[in-house]
Amino acid sequence: xxxxxxxxxxxxxxxxxxxxxxxxxxxxxxxxxxxxxxxxxxxxxxxxxxxxxxxxxxxxxxxxxxxxxxxxxxxxxxxxxxxxxxxxxxxxxxxxxxxxxxxxxxxxxxxxx
Amino acid sequence: xxxxxxxxxxxxxxxxxxxxxxxxxxxxxxxxxxxxxxxxxxxxxxxxxxxxxxxxxxxxxxxxxxxxxxxxxxxxxxxxxxxxxxxxxxxxxxxxxxxxxxxxxxxxxxxxxxxxxxxxxxxxxxxxxxxxxxxxxxxxxxxxxxxxxxxxxxxxxxxxxxxxxxxxxxxxxxxxxxxxxxxxxxxxxxxxxxxxxxxxxxxxxxxxxxxxxxxxxxxxxxxxxxxxxxxxxxxxxxxxxxxxxxxxxxxxxxxxxxxxxxxxxxxxxxxxxxxxxxxxxxxxxxxxxxxxxxxxxxxxxxxxxxxxxxxxxxxxxxxxxxxxxxxxxxxxxxxxxxxxxxxxxxxxxxxxxxxxxxxxxxxxxxxxxxxxxxxxxxxxxxxxxxxxxxxxxxxxxxxxxxxxxxxxxxx
Numbered sequence: 001x002x003x004x005x006x007x008x009x010x011x012x013x014x015x016x017x018x019x020x021x022x023x024x025x026x027x028x029x030x031x032x033x034x035x036x037x038x039x040x041x042x043x044x045x046x047x048x049x050x051x052x053x054x055x056x057x058x059x060x061x062x063x064x065x066x067x068x069x070x071x072x073x074x075x076x077x078x079x080x081x082x083x084x085x086x087x088x089x090x091x092x093x094x095x096x097x098x099x100x101x102x103x104x105x106x107x108x109x110x111x112x113x
Numbered sequence: 114x115x116x117x118x119x120x121x122x123x124x125x126x127x128x129x130x131x132x133x134x135x136x137x138x139x140x141x142x143x144x145x146x147x148x149x150x151x152x153x154x155x156x157x158x159x160x161x162x163x164x165x166x167x168x169x170x171x172x173x174x175x176x177x178x179x180x181x182x183x184x185x186x187x188x189x190x191x192x193x194x195x196x197x198x199x200x201x202x203x204x205x206x207x208x209x210x211x212x213x214x215x216x217x218x219x220x221x222x223x224x225x226x227x228x229x230x231x232x233x234x235x236x237x238x239x240x241x242x243x244x245x246x247x248x249x250x251x252x253x254x255x256x257x258x259x260x261x262x263x264x265x266x267x268x269x270x271x272x273x274x275x276x277x278x279x280x281x282x283x284x285x286x287x288x289x290x291x292x293x294x295x296x297x298x299x300x301x302x303x304x305x306x307x308x309x310x311x312x313x314x315x316x317x318x319x320x321x322x323x324x325x326x327x328x329x330x331x332x333x334x335x336x337x338x339x340x341x342x343x344x345x346x347x348x349x350x351x352x353x354x355x356x357x358x359x360x361x362x363x364x365x366x367x368x369x370x371x372x373x374x375x376x377x378x379x380x381x382x383x384x385x386x387x388x389x390x391x392x393x394x395x396x397x398x399x400x401x402x403x404x405x406x407x408x409x410x411x412x413x414x415x416x417x418x419x420x421x422x423x424x425x426x427x428x429x430x431x432x433x434x435x436x437x438x439x440x441x442x443x444x445x446x447x448x449x450x451x452x453x454x455x456x457x458x459x460x461x462x463x464x465x466x467x468x469x470x471x472x473x474x475x476x477x478x479x480x481x482x483x484x485x486x487x488x489x490x491x492x493x494x495x496x497x498x499x500x501x502x503x504x505x506x507x508x509x510x511x512x513x514x515x516x517x518x519x520x521x522x523x524x
């Protein structure tokens with residue numbers, strides 16, 4: 001199992017939702033965050049002085065999927081969320097040791113089916 | 114000059130003006146957060162544009178002279194009027210009348226915007242409102258109140274059920290169809306980002322409506338008190354009626370539902386507020402809600418038009434029901450300006466004329482909207498925002514101004 005953490009532009013969330021539905025991904029968590037990457041958000045000037053580090057609103061998606069699905073999910077997210085402009089976001093993929101479905105107590109891949 | 118009348122009319126004018134910001138909040142609360150500023154400004158800018166247009170040409174075209182029973186002339190350009198003749202509406206003086214009427218000319222185009230929120234370009238809307246006011250509102254005001262042919266026919270519209278609500282409601286439907294559906298239509302029905310704001314707007318509308326209907330008596334007299342009472346009663350009955358419908362259908366009454374219901378009741382009583390007896394206003398309000406509810410939940414889904422905030426469902430349908438109800442329940446004893454009693458009292462004369470007037474309003478609205486939209490398209494190229502802008506939200510794309518800058522929300 002792998003955890004996919006995708007930080008994307010907020011306005012892409014509707015399309016990504018549709019994509020994930022089409023890929024039959026059942027579980028997803030979405031949060032609203034502020035952040036910036038290498039470009040440090042955007043440049044703002046107050047009375048002629050540059051203000052450092054502006055955060056921009058982004059959306060973070062977190063999903064845990066089976067190893068076989070990782071590539072297809074990542075490709076889909078990249079395809080849909082990409083605009084070609086600075087600020088498109090990042091995807092991080094990490095290993096997941098275990099998962100539990102609280103309602104039934106199932107563990108492992110059964111928990112994320 | 115009667116001081117009481119003048120004071121009343123000026124206060125009523127101020128009340129009606131307050132209805133436009135009230136409408137702005139009512140609508141804005143029901144849209145997505147990312148479109149809040151645009152929704153409010155789409156109503157609010159009418160305060161500016163419609164006021165200036167009224168002073169320059171609107172008052173004249175509505176109430177000066179008569180050209181073919183259809184529209185007035187431009188003799189009173191820039192408020193250069195002599196004295197008002199040839200209208201059934203009383204007034205303390207001509208200027209007070211012009212002020213009061215101006216507030217109606219402001220809110221009517223603002224009503225239309227509810228149907229096209231979240232996808233119409235602001236510059237296009239600006240042009241549309243200017244042209245629509247001239248093509249639809251001023252002729253309708255003239256025909257119904259300014260000595261034009263509907264007034265001569267004997268159809269009645271106490272405070273604007275026809276002139277304001279049917280025209281804006283039907284125009285809204287046409288414009289919504291021209292613009293096309295929003296991207297997520299069918300998947301998400303409504304996405305109110307601020308429910309308390311919806312009620313705030315509805316409350317301001319109710320309060321202001323006492324000026325809208327009460328002031329249409331043109332004087333501080335018994336008729337004004339009568340209109341005040343029918344207005345409140347209809348709103349109250351309609352609010353309860355809507356809540357009952359929700360209780361029965363969904364198990365729970367909602368605040369948005371109660372707010373919508375009361376507005377529908379206010380719309381429905383508008384043409385008859387100074388013509389029907391108070392007991393009739395209970396029926397008018399109580400029936401307004403199920404009728405509108407039916408159009409919003411069944412008819413809209415069946416035909417699939419994206420009238421985003423149900424302007425046609427509430428104002429169009431409510432206004433049509435109100436016009437018919439006036440033809441059913443009007444009493445000469447309430448207001449001598451009615452030449453006949455309503456249908457339930459055994460006389461079909463008024464009823465038939467009401468239907469005719471409704472027909473004319475619908476035709477004007479459809480034709481005027483098509484032309485206005487065409488002009489807007491000519492001058493602004495695209496009347497609908499791009500897909501990207503629709504996703505970003507119109508607050509950013511049209512105004513560069515987020516309503517709640519600290520955060521973007523999914524609401």
